[in-house]
Amino acid sequence: MNLESVFETGKSVCDTGSELKVFTGINIVMGCLRYPRIGMYWSSRLRTPLVTEKMTRNRFFQLRNRLKFEIASEIATESKENDQLWKVRPLFDTIREVCLELPRPKFVSVDEQMIPLFGCGSVRQHDPNNPKPLALKNIVVSSSDGLVLDFNIYQGTTTFNPGMLKLGYSAASVQTLSKSLRLGERWC
Template sequence: MNAYKKKYSLENPEDIQELIDLVENGDLSDIEENEDEDDILESVTVPGEPRVGPDTLTKMDEQLQERNGNQHGADDSSSDDESLSVVAAKRSGVTWKKIKFETIRQEWNQDQDPIEPAYPIEYFLRYISVKNFRPTTESEIKVLIALHIMIGCLNRFPRIRMYWDRTLRIYAFLENMSRDRFFQLRSCLHFVNNLEKPTESKDRLFKVRPIMNSVRKRCLQLNLERQLCVDEQMIPFTGSINIKQYIKGKPCPWGIKVFVLSGKSGQAYDIVFYQEKTTTTKFGQGASVILHFANRISQPGHQLVFDNFFNSYLLLVELKKKEILAAGTIRINRFFQPPVMSDRNMKKEARGFSEEVVSEDGVVNG
C-alpha cells in the first residue's frame, strides 16, 4: 500500500489516463479517501467503451454484462431489438437488465362463480352474523329485573360484567343467570312498540312508560301517613338522554330527576319524572309539583313539608284551601317581601331566637 494518497484532478489528461490504468488493474489505493469512488468511476470515460444513457460502462461492467448474458442464455444470433443492456447500480448493488416485453399467459380455473345470486336477506346474513335468540319466560324476566335492582342497590363496580366475576363470589348473579344471557335479554327488552307512538306525543319516557305507570299505580293504592314530604331525587344515569341533568351537591349529580311524595317512614306514595317545561303550570314549576301531589291527598289534616324550591305565597294559599297544613323554607322574593329580620341581624341574636309575621288575611304566617 502506498505511503500517501494522491489526489487526482479530472481536468488533467495525465490524471485521467492514470485513473484508467488504475481501474483496469483494479488497484484504487492511490485515490484520495475523501473522494467518492463511485462518483470518480462514473465521471471517467474509457475510450472505446460503450455508453448506455448517461452512465458509462467500464471493463468491469463488460465482464458483468457477459456473465449475466450467459446466466440468462443470451444468444449472439438474436436481433438488435432483443439484445440485453446491463447497468451496474454501484450504490445499491442491484443489477438491472433490459428485455423485450412479453405478455404473461396463465390459465384461470374457477369451479364456481364468485358472485352468487341471492335474496337481500341472504346477502345480509353473509356479512352480519345474527345470534339465535332463545325465547324467554316470565320467571326469567323477573330474574332480569331483580338483578337490575340489585345492581342499583349495590352500585359498587364500574362495570356491570364485574358482578359475574367468580373471584368476587356474588352468588345472586352467578347462580341465577349467566352473564351473556343477561346482556342478551337486556339488549332485546322492549315494553312498547316503537311504531305505535303518537306523532303528537311529547313524552320523552315513552319507551318505559308502561313499567313506570305500573309502579306508580301501586304507590297510589297505599294509605297515606299524616306527615308527608315532597323532594327531588336523582336516578343515577350517565347515558344519552335529553332529560338528563346535573345537580351540584347531590350524591349522584348526573341522572334523571324525579319528584317524590313520601311519608315519614320513607315510603313513596307518588312520583313525577321531570321533563322540563312539560310539568309546569301558572304557579311555576316547583308549585305545580306540590299541587299535583296535593290531588293525592284527599283527607284533611295532613302535614306537608317541602323546601324553598317549591314554596311560594300563592302555593300556601292554595294548600290552605285544601285543608293541608304546609311548612317549609322560603325565598323572600316569592312572599312579597315580608317584614322579617335579615339574616345578618338574626345571626347577632342568641341561639333559639325566632320572629313571626302573619299576613293580614291570616292565611300565611312565618
C-alpha cells in the same frame, strides 16, 4: 320484548316469564353490590354466585339489550314528542299505581328526589352540588317515614300544564301532586 325480537330476528328472545323474574332479581342484586362494570359480576375474581348461578353473562346482556316496555311502531308520534320517557312510561305507570294504593298518613311532604342516571338522555339533570351529579329529578309526595306515595319525573317544560307554570316550578309541583291526596277519604 319478545314481539320485537321475533319481528327483527325471527327468534324469540325469552320463552318464560320466570327468566324475566331472574333477570329482575339479578338487577336488584347488582343495584345493591354496585360493581363499577356489569361484567365484573361474572369475573373469576369477583364472581357473585347469586348472579352467575342463575344466568350466564351473555344471556344477561342479550336480555338487557332486548328489554323493551313499549313497541315503538305502536306509539303515536305526538306521544313520543310530548313524553320524553315514553319508552319506559308503562313501567313508571305501574309503579305509580302501586304507590297511589298506599294508605295516606295525616302529614305528607312534597320534595325532590334525585335518581342516579348513568345513561344519556334529555331528561337527565346536572347538579354539581349533589354526590351523584347526573340524575333524574323526581318530584315526590312522601310520608314522614320516607314512603313514596306519588311521584312525577321532571321532564322540563312538558312536565306541567302550561297554566300551572305561571306560579313557578315549586307551586306547579305541589299543585300537580296534591291531586292524588284524595282529600275526601279517611287517612291513617
